[in-house]
Every structure is written in structure tokens, then in C-alpha cells.
Amino acid sequence: xxxxxxxxxxxxxxxxxxxxxxxxxxxxxxxxxxxxxxxxxxxxxxxxxxxxxxxxxxxxxxxxxxxxxxxxxxxxxxxxxxxxxxxxxxxxxxxxxxxxxxxxxxxxxxxxxxxxxxxxxxxxxxxxxxxxxxxxxxxxxxxxxxxx
Amino acid sequence: xxxxxxxxxxxxxxxxxxxxxxxxxxxxxxxxxxxxxxxxxxxxxxxxxxxxxxxxxxxxxxxxxxxxxxxxxxxxxxxxxxxxxxxxxxxxxxxxxxxxxxxxxxxxxxxxxxxxxxxxxxxxxxxxxxxxxxxxxxxxxxxxxxxxxxxxxxxxxxxxxxxxxxxxxxxxxxxxx
Numbered sequence: 001x002x003x004x005x006x007x008x009x010x011x012x013x014x015x016x017x018x019x020x021x022x023x024x025x026x027x028x029x030x031x032x033x034x035x036x037x038x039x040x041x042x043x044x045x046x047x048x049x050x051x052x053x054x055x056x057x058x059x060x061x062x063x064x065x066x067x068x069x070x071x072x073x074x075x076x077x078x079x080x081x082x083x084x085x086x087x088x089x090x091x092x093x094x095x096x097x098x099x100x101x102x103x104x105x106x107x108x109x110x111x112x113x114x115x116x117x118x119x120x121x122x123x124x125x126x127x128x129x130x131x132x133x134x135x136x137x138x139x140x141x142x143x144x145x146x147x148x
Numbered sequence: 149x150x151x152x153x154x155x156x157x158x159x160x161x162x163x164x165x166x167x168x169x170x171x172x173x174x175x176x177x178x179x180x181x182x183x184x185x186x187x188x189x190x191x192x193x194x195x196x197x198x199x200x201x202x203x204x205x206x207x208x209x210x211x212x213x214x215x216x217x218x219x220x221x222x223x224x225x226x227x228x229x230x231x232x233x234x235x236x237x238x239x240x241x242x243x244x245x246x247x248x249x250x251x252x253x254x255x256x257x258x259x260x261x262x263x264x265x266x267x268x269x270x271x272x273x274x275x276x277x278x279x280x281x282x283x284x285x286x287x288x289x290x291x292x293x294x295x296x297x298x299x300x301x302x303x304x305x306x307x308x309x310x311x312x313x314x315x316x317x318x319x320x321x322x323x324x325x
Contacts, residue, residue, distance in 0.1 A: 004303055011295045019287060055294035062295075113181035115227060120237055123298055124173060128166050136162040 003138070006066035014058035014065075025054040029087070033094030037102075044098065053090045056122030057083055063130040070134050078133040086125055093121040161246075168244035176236040190230030197268045198225070198275075205272075219279040223271070231267035234297050235260060241305055247312055255308040262307075266300045 018025075026049050034044040064079040097114035104110030180186055191214060202209035202218055210217040215224045223229075242255040270292045277288050 004299070004306060007302065008299055011299060012291075015291050015295045019290070052290065052294055055290065059295060059298050108184065109181045112184065112187060112227070113177060116177050116180050116233055119228065119233055120173075123294070124169075124237060127298070127302075128169070132162060132166065 003066055003068070006068060007062055010062035010065045011059055014062045015055060018055045018058035021054060026051050029053055029090045029094060033091050033098065036091070037095045037098035039102075051090070051094065051118055053122060054086075056090070056126045057086050059123060060086055060126035060130055063126070064134060067130075067134040067138075069137060075134065078130070082126075082129045082133060085129055086122065089125040090122055093117050165244050165246075169240050172240035172243050173237060176240060180233070180236070186232055187227050187230065190232030191225055191227065193264070194230045194267065194271070195225050197264065198271050201268055201272055216275070218275055221275060221278045221282075223275055223278065225271070228293070229267075229271060231263045234267075234301060235263045238263060238301050238304060241301075242308065245309075251312055254311075258308060258311075259304050262304045263300060266296070270296060 030046050030049055034046060038044045060082050061079050064075045067075055097117050100110050101114050195216060198216055199209055199211055207218055215222050238259045239256055242252055274289055278285050
């Protein structure tokens with residue numbers, strides 16, 4: 001359970017940092033995303049924004065820092081590689097969600113799809129990026145050792 | 149001239165696992181958007197369980213539509229309050245992991261109970277925070293949903309892996325950790 005305890009502690013610390021950063025971060029993601037998603041010669045105005053970014057980045061950083069089986073330099077390197085990737089995933093998710101919302105004939109269906117994308121794409125990407133960069137070594141064991 | 153066998157990529161089984169996860173997840177997203185009954189079921193079961201939990205705890209509770217009122221405070225149970233999306237993410241991971249179908253089914257059932265249980269506790273806690281410390285609500289709401297849910301998904305998956313035991317391994321050479 002050591003890994004999970006370390007992860008819980010780091011995730012809580014990272015959440016507090018993400019909580020401070022999230023208004024600025026969300027606006028940055030929205031600024032890029034709306035520009036990319038807007039049809040030609042038009043712009044998208046966002047009135048209310050609730051994307052739960054960068055809490056996914058906080059989870060990713062916490063996973064990296066909790067991966068005590070890897071040397072500290074490797075953990076930091078993984079975190080530095082992952083952060084811009086996750087930012088890109090957030091922008092792509094927003095662009096995809098907005099495009100689906102704008103183009104679908106069935107507004108309810110599109111809203112459900114976009115909502116699900118916004119809700120979990122960042123967290124799924126965070127888990128997968130960590131699994132690829134660091135967690136794969138532990139996944140290979142798939143035994144009680146995984147829990148520390 | 150003989151060719152040296154190419155060493156198996158250490159990451160290829162993990163990549164296959166990740167690709168399967170993404171494929172399952174994409175399918176669940178499509179199904180979710182096309183079948184509103186799933187979302188409806190998630191909301192209904194959440195409301196029913198929270199209402200029952202309040203009654204068991206002896207607290208007055210009132211249900212009006214999709215809202216629950218307790219201690220003079222009310223919360224509206226919307227799609228985000230339902231555990232169906234986190235559960236489907238968990239299900240994708242369990243289905244993608246190399247194991248027997250019997251073990252996968254056990255994992256899906258175990259995950260459903262644990263994730264639904266956590267979500268019920270989350271909403272009970274949030275309503276108590278709303279009653280006693282309303283200023284903390286936003287912070288607790290996002291913390292429990294974002295970080296709390298991920299922690300629970302990891303714990304549930306890890307417990308399932310432990311239950312699988314040493315027979316379940318990703319087929320690849322051992323790596324020194």
C-alpha cells in the first residue's frame with residue numbers, strides 16, 4: 001500500500017497547487033481551444049468555464065512523484081515530459097468537444113458525449129502517460145508487490 | 149548470414165494494454181452519448197442510495213425530483229454526481245487487462261460496488277460540508293471528484309490485481325524495478 005499512500009499524499013499536495021492555478025490554466029486552455037475550434041471568420045465566446053483542468057496534471061505529477069521505484073531524476077523527467085503532453089490533450093479535448101457540440105444535430109446526445117470527454121479525458125490521459133513513462137514497470141509485476 | 153532476433157520491446161505489451169483501454173473507452177463514450185438511459189440509471193441509483201443512507205443514519209431527508217434536501221440544504225444530483233463515467237473508465241481498464249473472463253467479471257462487480265460506495269460517501273460528505281462548512285464546499289467538491297475518484301479507481305484496480313495474484317502478468321520479460 002506504500003505507493004497508494006504516497007500517491008494520496010502527493011495528489012493532495014498537487015491538488016492544492018492546481019486549485020491555485022486553475023483559473024489561469026483553464027483560461028489559457030480555453031483561449032487556445034476556442035481559437036482552434038472556431039469556424040472561419042468567427043470566434044467562440046466562453047461565458048462560463050468548468051473544465052476541471054489542471055487537476056489532471058496534478059494527478060499525473062503526483063503519480064510520478066509517488067513512483068519511488070524510479071530514481072528522482074527520472075521521476076522529475078517524466079513529470080516534465082508529461083505536463084506539456086497533458087496540456088495538449090486538454091486543448092485537443094476542448095476542441096473536439098466544441099466541434100461536436102457545434103456540429104451535431106442532436107444537441108442532447110452531443111452534450112452527453114462532450115461532457116464525458118471533458119470529465120475524464122484529462123484524468124485518463126494522466127494515468128496513461130504515467131503508466132507509459134513509469135508505471136509499466138510495476139504493471140508487469142501485477143502481483144501483491146504492486147501494492148508495495 | 150543469420151539475422152539476430154529483434155529484442156521484444158519492453159513497452160509493447162503496455163502499449164497494447166493502453167490501446168485496448170482507449171478503444172474500450174471510445175466505445176463506452178459512444179454508447180453513453182447514444183443511450184441516455186445509462187446516465188438516467190446512474191443518477192437514479194445515486195439518489196436512491198444517498199436517500200437510503202441518510203435514512204439509515206437517522207437524518208431527515210427529502211427528495212424533490214433529482215434534488216436531495218437534508219439539514220436545510222439541498223443538492224441537485226446531476227450527471228457529474230453519478231459514478232457511471234468513472235465506473236466505465238474502470239471497466240475499460242479491467243477489460244483491457246490480460247486475465248480470464250471469470251476474473252474480469254469479478255473485477256467489474258467488485259468495482260461497481262466499491263466505486264458506487266465511494267460515490268455515495270462522497271455525496272454524503274459533501275452535503276455535510278454544505279451544512280456545516282459551506283465555504284469549503286467548492287474545494288471539497290472538486291478535490292473529492294477529481295483526486296478522490298482517481299485514488300479510488302487506482303485502489304480498486306490495485307486490489308483487483310492483488311486478487312488476481314502472480315498468475316496474471318503482462319506477457320513480457322521481467323524488468324528490474
